[in-house]
Amino acid sequence: MNARRLIPAAALAGAVALAATALTACSGASAAGGGKDGRLGVMSSFYPMQFLAEQIGKDHVKVATLTKTGVEPHDLEITPKQTGQLEQSDVVLYLKGLQPAVDKAVTQSGVKHVVDAAALTELEVHGSSGHDHGHEGEEGHDHGHGEAGKDPHIWLDPVKYAEVAKGVGAALEKADPGHAADYRKNTGELVGKLDALDAEFKGGLGNTASRTFITTHSAFGYLAERYGLDQEGISGVDPESEPSPARMKELQALAQKENVSTVFFEALASDKTARTLAADTGLKTDVLDPLEGISDKSQGADYFEVMRSNLKNLQKALGSK
Missing domain, CATH: 3.40.50.1980 (Nitrogenase molybdenum iron protein domain)
Known part of the structure:
Protein backbone atom coordinates (compact mmCIF):
# COMPACT_ATOMS: atom_id res chain seq x y z
CA MET A 1 0.00 0.00 0.00
CA ASN A 2 1.25 3.49 -0.84
CA ALA A 3 2.10 5.24 2.43
CA ARG A 4 1.00 8.60 1.05
CA ARG A 5 -2.63 7.40 1.02
CA LEU A 6 -2.55 7.18 4.81
CA ILE A 7 -2.27 11.00 5.14
CA PRO A 8 -5.74 12.53 5.59
CA ALA A 9 -6.66 14.97 2.85
CA ALA A 10 -7.37 17.78 5.33
CA ALA A 11 -3.98 17.36 6.96
CA LEU A 12 -2.26 17.36 3.60
CA ALA A 13 -4.10 20.51 2.57
CA GLY A 14 -3.14 22.18 5.84
CA ALA A 15 0.51 21.30 5.39
CA VAL A 16 0.52 22.71 1.87
CA ALA A 17 -1.13 25.92 3.07
CA LEU A 18 1.39 26.25 5.90
CA ALA A 19 4.29 25.76 3.52
CA ALA A 20 2.87 28.32 1.12
CA THR A 21 2.44 30.84 3.93
CA ALA A 22 6.02 30.30 5.08
CA LEU A 23 7.31 30.69 1.52
CA THR A 24 5.35 33.88 1.03
CA ALA A 25 6.65 35.32 4.30
CA CYS A 26 10.21 34.41 3.42
CA SER A 27 9.87 35.93 -0.06
CA GLY A 28 8.36 39.10 1.40
CA ALA A 29 11.18 39.56 3.89
CA SER A 30 13.77 39.03 1.20
CA ALA A 31 12.02 41.40 -1.21
CA ALA A 32 11.86 44.08 1.44
CA GLY A 33 15.64 44.02 1.59
CA GLY A 34 15.74 42.73 5.12
CA GLY A 35 16.29 39.13 4.17
CA LYS A 36 16.06 36.17 6.55
CA ASP A 37 17.98 38.01 9.23
CA GLY A 38 15.03 40.34 9.81
CA ARG A 39 16.91 43.58 9.22
CA LEU A 40 15.03 46.64 7.97
CA GLY A 41 15.46 47.07 4.21
CA VAL A 42 16.42 50.66 3.37
CA MET A 43 16.76 51.92 -0.19
CA SER A 44 18.77 55.14 -0.48
CA SER A 45 18.90 57.36 -3.53
CA PHE A 46 22.62 58.24 -3.47
CA TYR A 47 25.67 58.29 -1.18
CA PRO A 48 24.81 61.03 1.36
CA MET A 49 21.47 59.31 2.04
CA GLN A 50 23.14 55.88 2.15
CA PHE A 51 25.68 57.16 4.69
CA LEU A 52 22.95 58.43 7.02
CA ALA A 53 21.06 55.14 6.86
CA GLU A 54 24.19 53.12 7.58
CA GLN A 55 25.37 55.35 10.44
CA ILE A 56 21.98 55.49 12.15
CA GLY A 57 20.70 52.02 11.34
CA LYS A 58 23.96 50.10 11.76
CA ASP A 59 23.32 46.38 12.34
CA HIS A 60 19.53 46.76 12.29
CA VAL A 61 19.33 47.78 8.62
CA LYS A 62 20.33 46.46 5.24
CA VAL A 63 21.06 49.46 3.03
CA ALA A 64 21.08 49.54 -0.77
CA THR A 65 21.55 52.52 -3.08
CA LEU A 66 20.13 53.40 -6.47
CA THR A 67 23.22 55.35 -7.54
CA LYS A 68 26.21 53.09 -7.98
CA THR A 69 29.84 54.19 -7.65
CA GLY A 70 30.96 56.32 -10.57
CA VAL A 71 27.44 57.25 -11.72
CA GLU A 72 26.57 60.95 -11.85
CA PRO A 73 23.61 61.24 -9.44
CA HIS A 74 21.86 64.06 -11.28
CA ASP A 75 21.64 62.04 -14.51
CA LEU A 76 20.61 58.70 -12.97
CA GLU A 77 18.22 56.54 -14.96
CA ILE A 78 16.53 53.79 -12.96
CA THR A 79 16.32 50.27 -14.39
CA PRO A 80 13.21 48.06 -14.09
CA LYS A 81 15.15 45.87 -11.64
CA GLN A 82 15.91 48.89 -9.44
CA THR A 83 12.27 49.95 -9.61
CA GLY A 84 11.29 46.52 -8.29
CA GLN A 85 13.85 46.72 -5.49
CA LEU A 86 12.63 50.18 -4.57
CA GLU A 87 9.01 49.05 -4.38
CA GLN A 88 9.92 46.12 -2.13
CA SER A 89 11.93 48.16 0.40
CA ASP A 90 10.75 48.80 3.94
CA VAL A 91 12.04 52.40 3.91
CA VAL A 92 13.03 54.72 1.06
CA LEU A 93 15.40 57.60 1.81
CA TYR A 94 15.88 60.19 -0.94
CA LEU A 95 16.30 63.93 -1.58
CA LYS A 96 13.49 65.35 -3.66
CA GLY A 97 14.61 67.70 -6.42
CA LEU A 98 18.06 66.22 -6.94
CA GLN A 99 17.27 63.20 -9.14
CA PRO A 100 14.11 63.45 -11.29
CA ALA A 101 14.09 59.72 -12.08
CA VAL A 102 14.14 58.88 -8.37
CA ASP A 103 11.38 61.37 -7.59
CA LYS A 104 9.14 59.74 -10.16
CA ALA A 105 9.91 56.18 -9.01
CA VAL A 106 9.33 57.03 -5.35
CA THR A 107 5.96 58.64 -6.13
CA GLN A 108 4.84 55.46 -7.89
CA SER A 109 6.41 53.00 -5.42
CA GLY A 110 3.67 52.65 -2.83
CA VAL A 111 6.29 52.19 -0.07
CA LYS A 112 4.83 53.00 3.36
CA HIS A 113 7.87 54.63 4.92
CA VAL A 114 9.26 57.28 2.56
CA VAL A 115 11.70 59.90 3.87
CA ASP A 116 12.39 63.05 1.83
CA ALA A 117 15.56 64.67 3.20
CA ALA A 118 14.60 67.97 1.58
CA ALA A 119 11.60 68.17 3.92
CA LEU A 120 13.78 67.75 7.03
CA THR A 121 15.59 71.08 6.69
CA GLU A 122 15.10 74.39 4.92
CA LEU A 123 16.23 74.59 1.30
CA GLU A 124 17.51 77.88 -0.12
CA VAL A 125 18.25 79.37 -3.52
CA HIS A 126 21.95 79.88 -4.22
CA GLY A 127 23.61 81.56 -7.16
CA SER A 128 27.29 81.45 -8.03
CA SER A 129 28.12 83.20 -4.77
CA GLY A 130 27.32 81.76 -1.36
CA HIS A 131 25.87 85.11 -0.27
CA ASP A 132 24.07 85.85 -3.51
CA HIS A 133 20.68 84.26 -3.97
CA GLY A 134 20.48 85.20 -7.62
CA HIS A 135 21.87 83.29 -10.59
CA GLU A 136 24.47 85.71 -11.92
CA GLY A 137 27.33 84.23 -13.87
CA GLU A 138 25.68 80.89 -14.50
CA GLU A 139 23.57 80.25 -17.55
CA GLY A 140 20.70 78.08 -16.40
CA HIS A 141 22.24 77.78 -12.92
CA ASP A 142 23.51 74.43 -11.62
CA HIS A 143 22.05 71.16 -12.85
CA GLY A 144 19.97 69.04 -10.54
CA HIS A 145 18.37 71.89 -8.64
CA GLY A 146 14.89 71.32 -7.37
CA GLU A 147 11.64 73.22 -7.34
CA ALA A 148 11.92 77.00 -7.81
CA GLY A 149 15.69 76.71 -8.23
CA LYS A 150 16.30 75.63 -4.64
CA ASP A 151 19.72 74.16 -3.96
CA PRO A 152 19.58 70.48 -2.86
CA HIS A 153 23.23 70.19 -1.72
CA ILE A 154 22.34 70.33 1.98
CA TRP A 155 24.74 67.56 3.03
CA LEU A 156 27.73 69.84 2.42
CA ASP A 157 26.65 71.92 5.41
CA PRO A 158 27.25 69.83 8.57
CA VAL A 159 24.56 71.74 10.45
CA LYS A 160 21.86 71.06 7.86
CA TYR A 161 23.07 67.47 7.47
CA ALA A 162 22.64 67.03 11.23
CA GLU A 163 19.04 68.29 10.93
CA VAL A 164 18.42 65.68 8.25
CA ALA A 165 20.06 62.99 10.38
CA LYS A 166 17.63 63.69 13.22
CA GLY A 167 14.69 63.31 10.85
CA VAL A 168 16.05 60.07 9.40
CA GLY A 169 16.55 58.68 12.91
CA ALA A 170 12.93 59.47 13.81
CA ALA A 171 11.74 57.79 10.60
CA LEU A 172 13.69 54.61 11.34
CA GLU A 173 12.26 54.55 14.86
CA LYS A 174 8.76 54.69 13.39
CA ALA A 175 9.46 52.00 10.81
CA ASP A 176 11.18 49.69 13.32
CA PRO A 177 9.99 50.60 16.86
CA GLY A 178 11.59 47.49 18.33
CA HIS A 179 15.02 49.07 17.86
CA ALA A 180 14.01 52.68 18.53
CA ALA A 181 16.43 53.10 21.44
CA ASP A 182 19.38 52.09 19.27
CA TYR A 183 18.34 54.43 16.47
CA ARG A 184 18.12 57.33 18.95
CA LYS A 185 21.55 56.49 20.35
CA ASN A 186 23.13 56.21 16.91
CA THR A 187 21.50 59.45 15.76
CA GLY A 188 22.87 61.25 18.80
CA GLU A 189 26.37 59.98 18.11
CA LEU A 190 26.22 61.02 14.45
CA VAL A 191 24.88 64.49 15.28
CA GLY A 192 27.70 64.88 17.80
CA LYS A 193 30.26 64.09 15.10
CA LEU A 194 28.62 66.55 12.72
CA ASP A 195 28.67 69.24 15.41
CA ALA A 196 32.39 68.61 15.87
CA LEU A 197 32.93 68.85 12.09
CA ASP A 198 31.06 72.16 12.06
CA ALA A 199 33.36 73.45 14.80
Whole structure:
Protein backbone atom coordinates (compact mmCIF):
# COMPACT_ATOMS: atom_id res chain seq x y z
CA MET A 1 0.00 0.00 0.00
CA ASN A 2 1.25 3.49 -0.84
CA ALA A 3 2.10 5.24 2.43
CA ARG A 4 1.00 8.60 1.05
CA ARG A 5 -2.63 7.40 1.02
CA LEU A 6 -2.55 7.18 4.81
CA ILE A 7 -2.27 11.00 5.14
CA PRO A 8 -5.74 12.53 5.59
CA ALA A 9 -6.66 14.97 2.85
CA ALA A 10 -7.37 17.78 5.33
CA ALA A 11 -3.98 17.36 6.96
CA LEU A 12 -2.26 17.36 3.60
CA ALA A 13 -4.10 20.51 2.57
CA GLY A 14 -3.14 22.18 5.84
CA ALA A 15 0.51 21.30 5.39
CA VAL A 16 0.52 22.71 1.87
CA ALA A 17 -1.13 25.92 3.07
CA LEU A 18 1.39 26.25 5.90
CA ALA A 19 4.29 25.76 3.52
CA ALA A 20 2.87 28.32 1.12
CA THR A 21 2.44 30.84 3.93
CA ALA A 22 6.02 30.30 5.08
CA LEU A 23 7.31 30.69 1.52
CA THR A 24 5.35 33.88 1.03
CA ALA A 25 6.65 35.32 4.30
CA CYS A 26 10.21 34.41 3.42
CA SER A 27 9.87 35.93 -0.06
CA GLY A 28 8.36 39.10 1.40
CA ALA A 29 11.18 39.56 3.89
CA SER A 30 13.77 39.03 1.20
CA ALA A 31 12.02 41.40 -1.21
CA ALA A 32 11.86 44.08 1.44
CA GLY A 33 15.64 44.02 1.59
CA GLY A 34 15.74 42.73 5.12
CA GLY A 35 16.29 39.13 4.17
CA LYS A 36 16.06 36.17 6.55
CA ASP A 37 17.98 38.01 9.23
CA GLY A 38 15.03 40.34 9.81
CA ARG A 39 16.91 43.58 9.22
CA LEU A 40 15.03 46.64 7.97
CA GLY A 41 15.46 47.07 4.21
CA VAL A 42 16.42 50.66 3.37
CA MET A 43 16.76 51.92 -0.19
CA SER A 44 18.77 55.14 -0.48
CA SER A 45 18.90 57.36 -3.53
CA PHE A 46 22.62 58.24 -3.47
CA TYR A 47 25.67 58.29 -1.18
CA PRO A 48 24.81 61.03 1.36
CA MET A 49 21.47 59.31 2.04
CA GLN A 50 23.14 55.88 2.15
CA PHE A 51 25.68 57.16 4.69
CA LEU A 52 22.95 58.43 7.02
CA ALA A 53 21.06 55.14 6.86
CA GLU A 54 24.19 53.12 7.58
CA GLN A 55 25.37 55.35 10.44
CA ILE A 56 21.98 55.49 12.15
CA GLY A 57 20.70 52.02 11.34
CA LYS A 58 23.96 50.10 11.76
CA ASP A 59 23.32 46.38 12.34
CA HIS A 60 19.53 46.76 12.29
CA VAL A 61 19.33 47.78 8.62
CA LYS A 62 20.33 46.46 5.24
CA VAL A 63 21.06 49.46 3.03
CA ALA A 64 21.08 49.54 -0.77
CA THR A 65 21.55 52.52 -3.08
CA LEU A 66 20.13 53.40 -6.47
CA THR A 67 23.22 55.35 -7.54
CA LYS A 68 26.21 53.09 -7.98
CA THR A 69 29.84 54.19 -7.65
CA GLY A 70 30.96 56.32 -10.57
CA VAL A 71 27.44 57.25 -11.72
CA GLU A 72 26.57 60.95 -11.85
CA PRO A 73 23.61 61.24 -9.44
CA HIS A 74 21.86 64.06 -11.28
CA ASP A 75 21.64 62.04 -14.51
CA LEU A 76 20.61 58.70 -12.97
CA GLU A 77 18.22 56.54 -14.96
CA ILE A 78 16.53 53.79 -12.96
CA THR A 79 16.32 50.27 -14.39
CA PRO A 80 13.21 48.06 -14.09
CA LYS A 81 15.15 45.87 -11.64
CA GLN A 82 15.91 48.89 -9.44
CA THR A 83 12.27 49.95 -9.61
CA GLY A 84 11.29 46.52 -8.29
CA GLN A 85 13.85 46.72 -5.49
CA LEU A 86 12.63 50.18 -4.57
CA GLU A 87 9.01 49.05 -4.38
CA GLN A 88 9.92 46.12 -2.13
CA SER A 89 11.93 48.16 0.40
CA ASP A 90 10.75 48.80 3.94
CA VAL A 91 12.04 52.40 3.91
CA VAL A 92 13.03 54.72 1.06
CA LEU A 93 15.40 57.60 1.81
CA TYR A 94 15.88 60.19 -0.94
CA LEU A 95 16.30 63.93 -1.58
CA LYS A 96 13.49 65.35 -3.66
CA GLY A 97 14.61 67.70 -6.42
CA LEU A 98 18.06 66.22 -6.94
CA GLN A 99 17.27 63.20 -9.14
CA PRO A 100 14.11 63.45 -11.29
CA ALA A 101 14.09 59.72 -12.08
CA VAL A 102 14.14 58.88 -8.37
CA ASP A 103 11.38 61.37 -7.59
CA LYS A 104 9.14 59.74 -10.16
CA ALA A 105 9.91 56.18 -9.01
CA VAL A 106 9.33 57.03 -5.35
CA THR A 107 5.96 58.64 -6.13
CA GLN A 108 4.84 55.46 -7.89
CA SER A 109 6.41 53.00 -5.42
CA GLY A 110 3.67 52.65 -2.83
CA VAL A 111 6.29 52.19 -0.07
CA LYS A 112 4.83 53.00 3.36
CA HIS A 113 7.87 54.63 4.92
CA VAL A 114 9.26 57.28 2.56
CA VAL A 115 11.70 59.90 3.87
CA ASP A 116 12.39 63.05 1.83
CA ALA A 117 15.56 64.67 3.20
CA ALA A 118 14.60 67.97 1.58
CA ALA A 119 11.60 68.17 3.92
CA LEU A 120 13.78 67.75 7.03
CA THR A 121 15.59 71.08 6.69
CA GLU A 122 15.10 74.39 4.92
CA LEU A 123 16.23 74.59 1.30
CA GLU A 124 17.51 77.88 -0.12
CA VAL A 125 18.25 79.37 -3.52
CA HIS A 126 21.95 79.88 -4.22
CA GLY A 127 23.61 81.56 -7.16
CA SER A 128 27.29 81.45 -8.03
CA SER A 129 28.12 83.20 -4.77
CA GLY A 130 27.32 81.76 -1.36
CA HIS A 131 25.87 85.11 -0.27
CA ASP A 132 24.07 85.85 -3.51
CA HIS A 133 20.68 84.26 -3.97
CA GLY A 134 20.48 85.20 -7.62
CA HIS A 135 21.87 83.29 -10.59
CA GLU A 136 24.47 85.71 -11.92
CA GLY A 137 27.33 84.23 -13.87
CA GLU A 138 25.68 80.89 -14.50
CA GLU A 139 23.57 80.25 -17.55
CA GLY A 140 20.70 78.08 -16.40
CA HIS A 141 22.24 77.78 -12.92
CA ASP A 142 23.51 74.43 -11.62
CA HIS A 143 22.05 71.16 -12.85
CA GLY A 144 19.97 69.04 -10.54
CA HIS A 145 18.37 71.89 -8.64
CA GLY A 146 14.89 71.32 -7.37
CA GLU A 147 11.64 73.22 -7.34
CA ALA A 148 11.92 77.00 -7.81
CA GLY A 149 15.69 76.71 -8.23
CA LYS A 150 16.30 75.63 -4.64
CA ASP A 151 19.72 74.16 -3.96
CA PRO A 152 19.58 70.48 -2.86
CA HIS A 153 23.23 70.19 -1.72
CA ILE A 154 22.34 70.33 1.98
CA TRP A 155 24.74 67.56 3.03
CA LEU A 156 27.73 69.84 2.42
CA ASP A 157 26.65 71.92 5.41
CA PRO A 158 27.25 69.83 8.57
CA VAL A 159 24.56 71.74 10.45
CA LYS A 160 21.86 71.06 7.86
CA TYR A 161 23.07 67.47 7.47
CA ALA A 162 22.64 67.03 11.23
CA GLU A 163 19.04 68.29 10.93
CA VAL A 164 18.42 65.68 8.25
CA ALA A 165 20.06 62.99 10.38
CA LYS A 166 17.63 63.69 13.22
CA GLY A 167 14.69 63.31 10.85
CA VAL A 168 16.05 60.07 9.40
CA GLY A 169 16.55 58.68 12.91
CA ALA A 170 12.93 59.47 13.81
CA ALA A 171 11.74 57.79 10.60
CA LEU A 172 13.69 54.61 11.34
CA GLU A 173 12.26 54.55 14.86
CA LYS A 174 8.76 54.69 13.39
CA ALA A 175 9.46 52.00 10.81
CA ASP A 176 11.18 49.69 13.32
CA PRO A 177 9.99 50.60 16.86
CA GLY A 178 11.59 47.49 18.33
CA HIS A 179 15.02 49.07 17.86
CA ALA A 180 14.01 52.68 18.53
CA ALA A 181 16.43 53.10 21.44
CA ASP A 182 19.38 52.09 19.27
CA TYR A 183 18.34 54.43 16.47
CA ARG A 184 18.12 57.33 18.95
CA LYS A 185 21.55 56.49 20.35
CA ASN A 186 23.13 56.21 16.91
CA THR A 187 21.50 59.45 15.76
CA GLY A 188 22.87 61.25 18.80
CA GLU A 189 26.37 59.98 18.11
CA LEU A 190 26.22 61.02 14.45
CA VAL A 191 24.88 64.49 15.28
CA GLY A 192 27.70 64.88 17.80
CA LYS A 193 30.26 64.09 15.10
CA LEU A 194 28.62 66.55 12.72
CA ASP A 195 28.67 69.24 15.41
CA ALA A 196 32.39 68.61 15.87
CA LEU A 197 32.93 68.85 12.09
CA ASP A 198 31.06 72.16 12.06
CA ALA A 199 33.36 73.45 14.80
CA GLU A 200 36.41 72.37 12.76
CA PHE A 201 35.18 74.30 9.71
CA LYS A 202 34.41 77.39 11.79
CA GLY A 203 37.85 77.33 13.38
CA GLY A 204 39.68 76.41 10.20
CA LEU A 205 38.06 79.06 8.01
CA GLY A 206 37.64 81.82 10.55
CA ASN A 207 40.71 83.80 9.50
CA THR A 208 41.80 83.61 5.87
CA ALA A 209 43.53 85.87 3.36
CA SER A 210 40.64 85.47 0.91
CA ARG A 211 36.95 84.61 1.33
CA THR A 212 36.28 83.71 -2.32
CA PHE A 213 36.71 80.37 -4.03
CA ILE A 214 36.12 79.37 -7.66
CA THR A 215 34.68 75.96 -8.48
CA THR A 216 33.50 74.08 -11.57
CA HIS A 217 30.50 72.67 -9.68
CA SER A 218 28.38 75.21 -7.80
CA ALA A 219 27.41 72.75 -5.10
CA PHE A 220 28.88 74.62 -2.14
CA GLY A 221 26.35 77.39 -1.56
CA TYR A 222 25.29 76.12 1.85
CA LEU A 223 28.88 75.55 2.94
CA ALA A 224 29.89 79.03 1.74
CA GLU A 225 26.99 80.69 3.51
CA ARG A 226 27.59 78.78 6.75
CA TYR A 227 31.24 79.83 7.00
CA GLY A 228 31.12 83.31 5.48
CA LEU A 229 32.67 82.45 2.12
CA ASP A 230 31.78 83.41 -1.47
CA GLN A 231 31.38 80.65 -4.06
CA GLU A 232 31.93 81.50 -7.72
CA GLY A 233 30.86 78.89 -10.28
CA ILE A 234 32.69 78.86 -13.58
CA SER A 235 29.87 78.47 -16.09
CA GLY A 236 26.79 76.71 -17.33
CA VAL A 237 24.66 73.92 -15.94
CA ASP A 238 27.36 71.27 -16.24
CA PRO A 239 30.54 71.19 -14.11
CA GLU A 240 32.46 70.00 -17.17
CA SER A 241 31.16 72.67 -19.59
CA GLU A 242 33.47 75.23 -21.16
CA PRO A 243 33.31 78.75 -19.70
CA SER A 244 32.35 81.54 -22.10
CA PRO A 245 35.07 84.07 -23.00
CA ALA A 246 33.13 86.73 -21.09
CA ARG A 247 32.89 84.57 -17.97
CA MET A 248 36.59 83.68 -18.23
CA LYS A 249 37.48 87.38 -18.34
CA GLU A 250 35.15 88.10 -15.41
CA LEU A 251 36.68 85.35 -13.27
CA GLN A 252 40.21 86.45 -14.16
CA ALA A 253 39.42 89.93 -12.85
CA LEU A 254 37.70 88.47 -9.80
CA ALA A 255 40.71 86.28 -8.99
CA GLN A 256 43.00 89.31 -8.98
CA LYS A 257 40.61 91.45 -6.97
CA GLU A 258 39.75 88.81 -4.33
CA ASN A 259 43.22 87.28 -4.01
CA VAL A 260 42.03 83.91 -5.35
CA SER A 261 44.82 81.36 -5.74
CA THR A 262 43.02 78.18 -6.75
CA VAL A 263 40.36 76.84 -9.10
CA PHE A 264 38.57 73.80 -7.69
CA PHE A 265 37.27 70.80 -9.60
CA GLU A 266 35.53 67.68 -8.31
CA ALA A 267 37.07 64.25 -7.92
CA LEU A 268 34.50 62.36 -10.00
CA ALA A 269 34.48 64.72 -13.01
CA SER A 270 36.95 66.03 -15.57
CA ASP A 271 39.33 68.78 -14.50
CA LYS A 272 39.55 70.19 -18.04
CA THR A 273 37.52 73.34 -17.35
CA ALA A 274 39.37 74.12 -14.15
CA ARG A 275 42.74 73.68 -15.84
CA THR A 276 41.67 75.87 -18.77
CA LEU A 277 40.80 78.73 -16.44
CA ALA A 278 43.87 78.16 -14.28
CA ALA A 279 46.17 78.24 -17.29
CA ASP A 280 44.72 81.57 -18.45
CA THR A 281 44.83 83.18 -15.02
CA GLY A 282 48.00 81.70 -13.55
CA LEU A 283 46.07 79.95 -10.78
CA LYS A 284 46.52 76.53 -9.23
CA THR A 285 43.97 73.72 -9.28
CA ASP A 286 42.77 71.46 -6.48
CA VAL A 287 39.86 69.19 -5.52
CA LEU A 288 36.70 70.31 -3.75
CA ASP A 289 34.49 67.24 -3.58
CA PRO A 290 30.68 67.66 -3.66
CA LEU A 291 30.47 64.22 -2.05
CA GLU A 292 27.79 62.86 -4.35
CA GLY A 293 29.59 59.53 -4.33
CA ILE A 294 32.70 57.78 -3.03
CA SER A 295 35.19 56.14 -5.39
CA ASP A 296 38.86 55.25 -5.49
CA LYS A 297 39.46 58.84 -6.69
CA SER A 298 37.89 60.36 -3.57
CA GLN A 299 40.15 62.01 -0.99
CA GLY A 300 38.79 59.86 1.79
CA ALA A 301 36.84 56.68 2.47
CA ASP A 302 33.65 58.22 3.86
CA TYR A 303 31.75 61.48 4.40
CA PHE A 304 33.85 62.72 7.31
CA GLU A 305 37.21 61.98 5.68
CA VAL A 306 36.24 63.71 2.44
CA MET A 307 34.78 66.73 4.24
CA ARG A 308 38.00 67.12 6.21
CA SER A 309 39.96 66.92 2.95
CA ASN A 310 37.71 69.66 1.57
CA LEU A 311 38.44 71.77 4.65
CA LYS A 312 42.18 71.26 4.27
CA ASN A 313 42.06 72.19 0.57
CA LEU A 314 39.97 75.30 1.29
CA GLN A 315 42.34 76.39 4.04
CA LYS A 316 45.29 76.07 1.69
CA ALA A 317 43.56 77.89 -1.17
CA LEU A 318 42.14 80.71 0.95
CA GLY A 319 45.32 81.29 2.95
CA SER A 320 44.12 80.22 6.37
CA LYS A 321 46.02 81.91 9.19
